[in-house]
Amino acid sequence: MGEIMPHWLAKQAELKPDEIAIQEGEGRVWTFAQLDKASRQFAFGLLSEGVQAKDKIAILSGNCTDFIIAVHAASYTGAVVVLINTRLSESEIAYQLKDADVSIVLADEENAQVTKEHAWRKELRTLLLTEINKKKKTKLALVEEVDLDTGFTIMYTSGTTGAPKAVMHTYGNHLWSAMGSMLNLGLREDDKWLAVLPMFHIGGLSIYFKSAIYGMPIYMLKKFDEAAVLEAIMKRDVTIMSAVSVMMRRLLDELGNNCVPKSFRCMLLGGGPAPRSLLQASKEREIPIFQSYGMTETSSQIVTLAPGNALKKLGSSGKTLFPAQLKIDKPDAKGEGEIIVKGPMVVNGYYNNDEATSKAFTTDGWLHTGDIGRLDEDGSLYVLDRRKDLIISGGENVYPAEIENVLLNFEGVHEAGVIGIKNAKWGEVPAAFIVSDQVDTNTIKSNCKKYLASYKCPQYIWLVDALPRNASGKLLRNKLSLWAAEKLE
Amino acid sequence: MGEIMPHWLAKQAELKPDEIAIQEGEGRVWTFAQLDKASRQFAFGLLSEGVQAKDKIAILSGNCTDFIIAVHAASYTGAVVVLINTRLSESEIAYQLKDADVSIVLADEENAQVTKEHAWRKELRTLLLTEINKKKKTKLALVEEVDLDTGFTIMYTSGTTGAPKAVMHTYGNHLWSAMGSMLNLGLREDDKWLAVLPMFHIGGLSIYFKSAIYGMPIYMLKKFDEAAVLEAIMKRDVTIMSAVSVMMRRLLDELGNNCVPKSFRCMLLGGGPAPRSLLQASKEREIPIFQSYGMTETSSQIVTLAPGNALKKLGSSGKTLFPAQLKIDKPDAKGEGEIIVKGPMVVNGYYNNDEATSKAFTTDGWLHTGDIGRLDEDGSLYVLDRRKDLIISGGENVYPAEIENVLLNFEGVHEAGVIGIKNAKWGEVPAAFIVSDQVDTNTIKSNCKKYLASYKCPQYIWLVDALPRNASGKLLRNKLSLWAAEKLE
Numbered sequence: 001m002g003e004i005m006p007h008w009l010a011k012q013a014e015l016k017p018d019e020i021a022i023q024e025g026e027g028r029v030w031t032f033a034q035l036d037k038a039s040r041q042f043a044f045g046l047l048s049e050g051v052q053a054k055d056k057i058a059i060l061s062g063n064c065t066d067f068i069i070a071v072h073a074a075s076y077t078g079a080v081v082v083l084i085n086t087r088l089s090e091s092e093i094a095y096q097l098k099d100a101d102v103s104i105v106l107a108d109e110e111n112a113q114v115t116k117e118h119a120w121r122k123e124l125r126t127l128l129l130t131e132i133n134k135k136k137k138t139k140l141a142l143v144e145e146v147d148l149d150t151g152f153t154i155m156y157t158s159g160t161t162g163a164p165k166a167v168m169h170t171y172g173n174h175l176w177s178a179m180g181s182m183l184n185l186g187l188r189e190d191d192k193w194l195a196v197l198p199m200f201h202i203g204g205l206s207i208y209f210k211s212a213i214y215g216m217p218i219y220m221l222k223k224f225d226e227a228a229v230l231e232a233i234m235k236r237d238v239t240i241m242s243a244v245s246v247m248m249r250r251l252l253d254e255l256g257n258n259c260v261p262k263s264f265r266c267m268l269l270g271g272g273p274a275p276r277s278l279l280q281a282s283k284e285r286e287i288p289i290f291q292s293y294g295m296t297e298t299s300s301q302i303v304t305l306a307p308g309n310a311l312k313k314l315g316s317s318g319k320t321l322f323p324a325q326l327k328i329d330k331p332d333a334k335g336e337g338e339i340i341v342k343g344p345m346v347v348n349g350y351y352n353n354d355e356a357t358s359k360a361f362t363t364d365g366w367l368h369t370g371d372i373g374r375l376d377e378d379g380s381l382y383v384l385d386r387r388k389d390l391i392i393s394g395g396e397n398v399y400p401a402e403i404e405n406v407l408l409n410f411e412g413v414h415e416a417g418v419i420g421i422k423n424a425k426w427g428e429v430p431a432a433f434i435v436s437d438q439v440d441t442n443t444i445k446s447n448c449k450k451y452l453a454s455y456k457c458p459q460y461i462w463l464v465d466a467l468p469r470n471a472s473g474k475l476l477r478n479k480l481s482l483w484a485a486e487k488l489e
Numbered sequence: 490m491g492e493i494m495p496h497w498l499a500k501q502a503e504l505k506p507d508e509i510a511i512q513e514g515e516g517r518v519w520t521f522a523q524l525d526k527a528s529r530q531f532a533f534g535l536l537s538e539g540v541q542a543k544d545k546i547a548i549l550s551g552n553c554t555d556f557i558i559a560v561h562a563a564s565y566t567g568a569v570v571v572l573i574n575t576r577l578s579e580s581e582i583a584y585q586l587k588d589a590d591v592s593i594v595l596a597d598e599e600n601a602q603v604t605k606e607h608a609w610r611k612e613l614r615t616l617l618l619t620e621i622n623k624k625k626k627t628k629l630a631l632v633e634e635v636d637l638d639t640g641f642t643i644m645y646t647s648g649t650t651g652a653p654k655a656v657m658h659t660y661g662n663h664l665w666s667a668m669g670s671m672l673n674l675g676l677r678e679d680d681k682w683l684a685v686l687p688m689f690h691i692g693g694l695s696i697y698f699k700s701a702i703y704g705m706p707i708y709m710l711k712k713f714d715e716a717a718v719l720e721a722i723m724k725r726d727v728t729i730m731s732a733v734s735v736m737m738r739r740l741l742d743e744l745g746n747n748c749v750p751k752s753f754r755c756m757l758l759g760g761g762p763a764p765r766s767l768l769q770a771s772k773e774r775e776i777p778i779f780q781s782y783g784m785t786e787t788s789s790q791i792v793t794l795a796p797g798n799a800l801k802k803l804g805s806s807g808k809t810l811f812p813a814q815l816k817i818d819k820p821d822a823k824g825e826g827e828i829i830v831k832g833p834m835v836v837n838g839y840y841n842n843d844e845a846t847s848k849a850f851t852t853d854g855w856l857h858t859g860d861i862g863r864l865d866e867d868g869s870l871y872v873l874d875r876r877k878d879l880i881i882s883g884g885e886n887v888y889p890a891e892i893e894n895v896l897l898n899f900e901g902v903h904e905a906g907v908i909g910i911k912n913a914k915w916g917e918v919p920a921a922f923i924v925s926d927q928v929d930t931n932t933i934k935s936n937c938k939k940y941l942a943s944y945k946c947p948q949y950i951w952l953v954d955a956l957p958r959n960a961s962g963k964l965l966r967n968k969l970s971l972w973a974a975e976k977l978e
Contacts, residue, residue, distance in 0.1 A: 003661070003833040004854060005812040014868055015808055145814075172492070179668055183703060187675045213811070214672060319504055322702070323494040325634075344492040365493060379503055 002149030002172055008212040009036045009072045010144060020217035022065055023192075023236075025228055030065060032215065035072070040142060042073035045132035047140045049104065053078030056100050056154070059129075059200070060084045060093070060115060061108035063222040066129040067199050068208050070106050075152060076142040080168070082154045083200040086111050087471035092164075096156050097124060099352065100166055106132070148172030154351055155202060157296050166351035167296045169202075176344035177206055177299035178213045180321030184304050185240070185266055185290070187214055194232050194241040196221040201472065203242055203270050206300040226254040233264050240264075244271035245278060246473075248289075252281050259286040266290055270301060272401065273315045273383065275409050283311065293317035293383055297360075297367055299345040302326075303381050315405070316380045321345075328375060329368065336397065338387055339373040340366045372399070389477055391420030391428045393455045398430055400477070403458060406451045412438035417467045418458065419480045421488070432458035433480055435466060462487060491638030491661055497701040498525045498561045499633060509706035511554055512681075512725075514717055519554060521704065527558050529631060532565035534621035536629045538593065542567030545589050545643070548618075548689070549573045549582070549604060550597035552711045555618040556688050557697050559595050564641060565631040569657070571643040572689040575600050576960035581653075585645050586613060588841065589655055595621070637661030643840055644691060646785050655840035656785045658691075665833035666695055666788035667702045669810030673793050674729070674755055674779070676703055683721050683730040685710040690961065692731055692759050695789040715743040722753050729753075733760035734767060735962075737778075741770050748775040755779055759790060761890065762804045762872065764898050772800065782806035782872055786849075786856055788834040791815075792870050804894070805869045810834075817864060818857065825886065827876055828862040829855045861888065878966055880909035880917045882944045887919055889966070892947065895940045901927035906956045907947065908969045910977070921947035922969055924955060951976060 005011075012021070013036035022030040030038075051057060057079050061067050074081045082100045084093055093114060097105065105115045105126040115126040146152075152171045156164035193211070195218050197204035211218045219238050221228055224247055232238045241264075243251070248269065267282070268290045282289045289310050292301035303326065305318025320326045324343030331337040342365045349357030360368050372384040385399035392398070400418035407416035415435035420428035438444070441461040448457045468479035494500075501510070502525035511519040519527075540546060546568050550556050563570045571589045573582055582603060586594065594604045594615040604615040635641075641660045645653035682700065684707050686693035700707045708727050710717055713736055721727045730753075732740070737758065756771070757779050771778045778799050781790035792815065794807025809815045813832030820826035831854045838846030849857050861873040874888035881887070889907035896905035904924035909917035927933070930950040937946045957968035 003665070003812075005832060006814050011811055015811070176492070182671065182676065186677055187671065188677060189675055215811075322500055322504070322704075323492075325495050343494060 002147050002170070004145050004147055007075065007142075007144050007146055008209070009039055009075075012036070012212055012215045016215045019215065021211060022068065022218050022220050024065060025219060025221040025232060035065075035069065039069050039072035040076060042069050042132055043076035043142055044138050044140075046073055046077050046079065046104075047138045048133060049127070051077050051079050051104065053143070054151075055079045055104075056082050056102045058082040058084050058097055058100070058102040058105045059107075060086060060105055060111045061129055061199075062086060062110060063196075063199050063204070063220070064108060064129070065220070066108070070129055070132075071153075071205070071208070072212070075146065075171075078143045078150075080151050080154060082166075083205065085156070085198070085200050085471045090114055092471070096164065096166075100154050101352075146171045148175060151351075153205070155200070155205075155296050165353055165356045167347055168349075168351040169299055169347055173299040173345050173347055174206065174209045175213060176323055178210045180323050180343070180345055181210065181301065182214065183322040185268075187216070188239070188265075190237070190263070191239045192217045192219055192237055194219045194221070194229065194238040196224050196229060196247075197242055197244075202294075202296045202300050203244075207242060224250075226250045230254050233260055234258075238264060240266040240268065242268045242270065244473075245269065245274050248274065248278055248282065252278070252285065255285055257285075262286070264288075268292055268301065268304075270294065273317065273405065274310075275405050276311070276314055277409055279310045279314070291317055293381060295369065297347050297369075298324075298341060298343075299347070302341055302343065302345060305380065309380070313376070313378075313380050316376070316382050318380055320381075326375075326381060327366070328373060331374070332397075334397075335374045336372060336384060337374075339369045339371045339381070339383065341369060342366045372397075389419075391418075391430055393420070393423075393428050393430065394426045396453075396455050398428075398456050400430070403430055403432065403448075403452065403456055406448065407432060407434060407444070409451075410436075410438075410444060410447055412436050413444070415467050417475050417477065417480050419477050419484060421460065421484055423459075426455070429459040430456060431460035431462070431484055433462050433464050433467060433483065435464060439463060460484070460487075491636050491659070493634050493636055496564065496631075496633050496635055497698070498528055498564075501525070501701055501704045505704045508704065510700060511557065512706055512708050513554060514708060514710040514721060524554075524558065524561070528561035529565060531558050531562035531621055532631055533627050533629075535562055535566050535568065535593075536627045537622060538616070540566050540568050540593065542632070543640075544568045544593075545571050545591045547571040547573050547586055547589070547591040547594045548596075549575060549594055549600045550618060550688075551575060551599060552685075552688050552693070552709065553597060553618070554709070555597070559618055559621075560642075560694070560697070561701070564635065564660075567632045567639075569640050569643060571655075572694065574645070574687070574689050574960045579603055581960075585653065585655075589643050590841075635660045637664060640840075642694070644689070644694075644785050654842055654845045656836055657838075657840040658788055658836055662788040662834050662836055663695065663698045664702060665812055666790075667699045669812050669832070669834055670699065670790065671703065672811040674757075676705070677728070677754075679726070679752070680728045681706045681708055681726055683708045683710070683718065683727040685713050685718060685736075686731055686733075691783075691785045691789050692733075696731060713739075715739045719743050722749055723747075727753060729755040729757065731757045731759065733962075734758065734763050737763065737767055737771065741767070741774065744774055746774075751775070753777075757781060757790065757793075759783065762806065762894065763799075764894055765800070765803055766898055768799045768803070780806055782870060784858065786836050786858075787813075787830060787832075788836070791830055791832065791834060794869070798869070802865070802867075802869055805865070805871050807869055809870075815864075815870060816855070817862060820863070821886075823886075824863045825861060825873060826863075828858045828860045828870070828872065830858060831855045861886075878908075880907075880919055882909070882912075882917050882919065883915045885942075885944050887917075887945050889919070892919055892921065892937075892941065892945055895937065896921060896923060896933070898940075899925075899927075899933060899936055901925050902933070904956050906964050906966065906969050908966050908973060910949065910973055912948075915944070918948040919945060920949035920951070920973055922951050922953050922956060922972065924953060949973070949976075 012032040017033035021032045021035040195207040288307040291305040293303040294301035303317045328337040385401040403418045404416040413436045417433045421431045423429040468476040501521040506522035510521045510524040684696040777796035780794040782792040783790035792806045817826040874890040892907045893905040902925045906922045910920045912918040957965040
């Protein structure tokens with residue numbers, strides 16, 4: 001048994017009943033008391049549907065307040081929430097629902113048909129988020145305390161190869177993530193966090209846990225729309241936002257030469273290091289960018305770089321949050337090796353998957369991230385690439401991400417994906433797929449020579465309309481390898 | 490085993506090496522890297538003195554940076570620190586050192602003689618804080634991770650009756666106390682906490698743990714001096730201070746009609762509810778008073794009242810911190826009963842004292858505080874009095890603290906202590922001892938009638954030069970009862 005504390009939302013309903021929990025960009029405002037009441041009613045609905053503690057309930061929905069209510073309601077019943085990426089294919093969804101032993105799917109109108117029409121599992125029921133009988137009376141009691149060692153959510157890692165693995169977060173993992181973030185960013189009375197990332201990903205969901213733990217209002221947008229986001233930042237007193245690089249680019253275009261208000265104090269950027277051009281443009285517009293590194297297994301960011309160091313330590317993700325530790329495992333002569341992390345926000349393992357667990361986790365709590373990195377003399381982390389994507393050319397380590405970042409800094413290059421190609425002389429050589437409105441690949445090749453050592457320069461550059469990505473937007477390098485094989489036939 | 494995290498000070502030396510950890514009001518400034526280096530050297534000194542994990546080391550010293558270095562050093566060796574109140578008598582100190590199995594006492598010059606001269610325990614060694622051999626080399630390794638379930642400090646409760654009980658705090662208790670406080674007060678980049686309370690009490694020591702956990706600077710004053718405290722608030726960018734009512738009174742006198750700077754955002758007030766006059770005067774001088782309730786067993790405050798409610802909810806301590814819970818046990822018809830609390834900052838029990846532990850703690854983690862209280866319709870706590878001090882007069886509950894507060898609001902009354910006196914007709918009646926420059930007890934008696942129900946009015950009022958208090962300044966009501974018996978002989 002872990003530490004016991006009051007149910008988070010119940011506690012905020014006690015401490016700050018009339019303060020704002022969620023401000024829908026498009027609609028109503030929810031106070032903590034209102035959100036708590038709706039979550040309790042939803043929980044009674046779940047209980048009357050036969051949901052019991054430790055049952056697995058899936059949510060298959062776009063961003064909406066009912067999504068969050070369903071999550072809090074599940075915790076009031078003691079059930080575990082399985083968060084499904086709505087962009088997945090039917091067979092991928094079927095796999096996850098089966099693997100996680102899900103009994104009920106809660107879906108929005110748009111996504112309900114996927115699991116309703118296809119009877120690949122008879123005992124599985126799909127209910128609309130809006131149809132849970134919220135008024136059915138039951139004598140069953142709600143769970144008013146949370147045990148930090150108890151499982152709360154399951155998310156599948158969007159593996160770019162192999163079967164997805166179920167990451168089970170405990171209440172403690174989510175709480176420690178929120179604490180670590182607070183110790184890093186501070187917490188102010190006027191804080192309001194803009195949430196626009198998908199709720200089925202850890203980066204999106206964790207914002208709502210921060211709301212329930214800090215007693216902080218969320219400004220919620222269902223989808224990313226640069227105009228709506230900018231309006232929130234400029235006019236709605238938003239102080240913090242979580243984003244990924246592609247959002248930042250669109251936001252900077254929309255912003256033009258304007259600066260953001262001084263009260264906007266943090267743009268928490270995930271999804272890989274940002275290129276210099278983006279950091280420079282952000283600096284000029286007084287957007288304080290906090291680059292970060294994290295993954296589903298670390299319950300959101302675990303390493304963060306303060307804005308003051310953004311350009312000084314270009315490409316770095318910074319240092320680990322207060323409760324966390326990080327080491328480079330088996331570093332080579334240059335200090336490069338696998339990044340391993342530890343801390344109370346790191347999950348204990350994968351659900352129903354001892355093999356994957358024992359492969360990734362040591363007995364004393366270290367997670368092997370599968371990423372290659374190094375630390376500078378100051379202890380700041382530089383993430384180099386996924387270990388399995390490493391290209392070894394003439395005995396030199398070549399990181400696709402490094403080459404991609406250089407390519408992305410070129411005028412007219414919108415997307416870039418780099419892989420290794422077998423080569424008789426060098427073992428492997430780099431090859432690049434790019435999405436660009438600049439059709440002259442020779443110019444790009446000669447530009448590469450200015451910024452990259454010769455063994456890092458792509459030997460092949462192919463223009464394509466789009467890069468292959470998975471449902472989470474992650475580049476599928478194994479697909480690029482197939483494309484390259486076709487090109488070279 | 491509990492959650493594992495990096496040693497707090499080591500982590501801050503990594504995250505904020507060059508930022509201020511301690512600014513001595515009278516002397517030098519310590520960065521986190523410097524404080525960490527000194528603590529590690531001190532730890533090597535302890536190891537070379539034979540200190541091992543789980544050993545009990547006592548500190549017997551006034552406030553100074555060496556005190557804090559010794560605490561951090563102990564944690565680098567895995568030893569447990571026993572904090573001794575320097576105001577205790579020799580025999581009280583001897584009792585605590587023996588009860589806690591202390592092997593080494595670390596003392597400052599001023600206090601070293603107490604344990605050095607008196608050979609009541611031969612195996613006990615006393616070393617000066619300044620004489621620990623900081624340079625002796627040892628091959629032993631320091632403890633670089635803390636386990637939240639491990640014991641860190643022991644403090645004896647300043648019991649006003651009976652033998653003192655040893656409260657053992659784990660790392661987790663202190664950490665959760667800091668987290669709960671941060672969730673309540675927020676955390677700003679410019680925060681600087683003024684520390685002047687004795688470090689051997691939880692209210693004083695906990696500030697230094699917050700410093701190591703938040704990465705926040707402390708402005709340290711060895712002793713309370715109103716001029717020095719005011720200088721810190723007015724000119725040294727202090728934003729938060731922990732204080733007790735008597736300090737506040739002296740501070741208000743020193744402040745005159747001036748207001749404190751806007752950047753001073755929190756006066757955290759412990760040690761019982763503050764009278765209206767003090768709250769009113771503070772409000773006029775823009776001092777944001779956060780009244781609080783807590784005890785050694787809750788690792789400092791566990792209930793806090795926001796300044797906006799200070800005058801609206803006069804006498805209330807507010808609501809429990811986010812991770813904590815509070816209930817009134819066996820409430821009477823008026824909703825009054827014993828205050829019980831629960832949460833990860835509440836200790837598990839008393840060291841080496843199963844009897845006291847089983848008396849005060851339930852198996853599911855609730856601590857019986859021994860205080861009587863009630864909750865208003867909003868859930869805010871009003872602490873009425875210690876259960877054992879309750880006076881029952883004609884079947885009515887009479888709380889000495891309520892009468893004392895009324896007396897203290899009278900012009901010229903400096904101190905007041907109320908007890909119950911056996912009475913043939915009513916069972917008990919209240920009697921008051923007061924320290925006052927107003928010798929007319931009849932005026933006081935008639936004033937009482939204006940503010941108190943007749944059964945609450947003291948039947949006896951005795952003027953004395955001073956009230957009997959223990960080393961922590963707590964009123965000794967059992968002593969008052971002896972005085973009353975003499976007066977009535």
